[in-house]
Amino acid sequence: MNEKKNLVIAIDGPSGSGKSTVGKTIARFLGYLYIDSGAVYRAVGLKALMTNTPLTDRSSIAHLATESEIILKGDPDHLEIFLDGENVTAEIRTPDSSHASSVVATVPEVRAAVVEKLREMARQGGIVMDGRDIGTRVFPNAHVKVFLDASIEVRASRRFEEERTRGRVTTVDQIRKELEERDQRDRERSATPLVKAADAVYIDTSSLGLDRVVNDVLEIARSRSNSLS
Numbered sequence: 531m532n533e534k535k536n537l538v539i540a541i542d543g544p545s546g547s548g549k550s551t552v553g554k555t556i557a558r559f560l561g562y563l564y565i566d567s568g569a570v571y572r573a574v575g576l577k578a579l580m581t582n583t584p585l586t587d588r589s590s591i592a593h594l595a596t597e598s599e600i601i602l603k604g605d606p607d608h609l610e611i612f613l614d615g616e617n618v619t620a621e622i623r624t625p626d627s628s629h630a631s632s633v634v635a636t637v638p639e640v641r642a643a644v645v646e647k648l649r650e651m652a653r654q655g656g657i658v659m660d661g662r663d664i665g666t667r668v669f670p671n672a673h674v675k676v677f678l679d680a681s682i683e684v685r686a687s688r689r690f691e692e693e694r695t696r697g698r699v700t701t702v703d704q705i706r707k708e709l710e711e712r713d714q715r716d717r718e719r720s721a722t723p724l725v726k727a728a729d730a731v732y733i734d735t736s737s738l739g740l741d742r743v744v745n746d747v748l749e750i751a752r753s754r755s756n757s758l759s
Contacts, residue, residue, distance in 0.1 A: 536655030537562070538671075539751060540664035543678035544708055544716065544724060546685025548735045548743060549660035551690030552678065554606035555744045557658040560751070564606040565651055567661030567668065568631070570644050572622035573600045573613045580696045592639035600647060623696065632712050638721035641667070662716055665727035673758070674751045675730035678743070684736045685709055 539556060544659035550566060550593050573603075574595045577583075583590045596749040602724050610619045621627060628727050634640050641663070652659060659668065665675035686706035693700055716724035726732060731750055 533758060535678075536651065537673045537751060538655060538669050539583065539674040540669050540672035540730075540745075541656045541658065541660040541676050541729075542662055542665050542724070542727070542730065542745070543660075544662075544680075544685065544713055546689045547678040547680045548688070548740070549678055551740060552735075552743050552747060553658045554609075555740065556747055556751070557606045557650065559744070559748065560656075560658070560661065562654070563654075564609065564659055564714045565602060565648065565659040566609060567603065567659055567664060568649055569609070569611045569622060570600050570647060571635045571640075572627050572631040573611055573618060573630075573643065573663055574598065574640060575634050576618055576622050576627045577613060577633060579626060585630060588637050588639070590639055591634050592643065595634070595637075595640040595643040602651065617686065622655070631649060632715050635662075636715055636719040641721045662724045663722040665730050667722040670727070673754050674747070675727050675747075676747055677726040677730040677732050679734050680736040680743040682706060682709060682713075725728060 539562070541549050542757045554564050554565070558563070562753050574591070577594045577598050579590055580584060581594065585591065593650045599614050601610060603612065610617055611622055612618065633755050652669070661668065663678070665672055670740060686702050686709055689709065690700065690705045691712065693705065729738075733743060733746060
C-alpha cells in the first residue's frame, strides 16, 4: 500500500457492528491514530452524572460539553480517556454512563461541541475515527468512508460477550432491548442522525470475520491512497 499518512478514515455504524474492533485493527496496521468518538460522548455523559446535572437540562449539558477537557491518549490497544485531567477509561463504560451518553448525544449543541473537539484531535491527519456521524458531519470530506452494519441478533450477541468480559451480569435479551432503544435514539435525533453517507461503502458484518472486514477496508484505503498519488 502506498501509505498516505494524512488519510482520514471514517467508520460509522450502529452499536455492535464492529466499528471499534475494525477501527483499532486498521489504525494498528497503518500506524495511524485511532479515535473513538463514542468515548468523548461517554465522557460528557459521565460528567453530567458526576455533577448531578439532569440529562433533560439541555443548556447545562451543552455547557458541560463545551467546557470539559476531554483527552484521548495511547495506542489503539491501550486507549485511555481523561476527563478534566482524571483517567475515566473504566468509568465511561458502565451501563449508567452508556445510557447518559446516548441521551446527551441527542442534544445538537453537545454534538456541535464534540465535533469541534474531534476535529482538533485529528488536525494532523493520519487517523481512523469511528462513530455515528463521522462521514456525514465530523469529516464529510474524509478520504475513506465505511458504514458497518449487522443484524440486531448478531450485534446483541457481540455486545453481550463484551459486557460479560467486563463482569456485567446481564442477558442477551436485555442487551438487545438496550441496542434497539439506542438505535431508535440515534436514528431519530434531529442533530446528525445515524445514516449512511451517500459516498460511504456499506459492509454487512453479520457473517464476516474480522480479517475479512479489515481486508475489505484496507483495500478501499489502498485504492484511495493510490488515487491520491
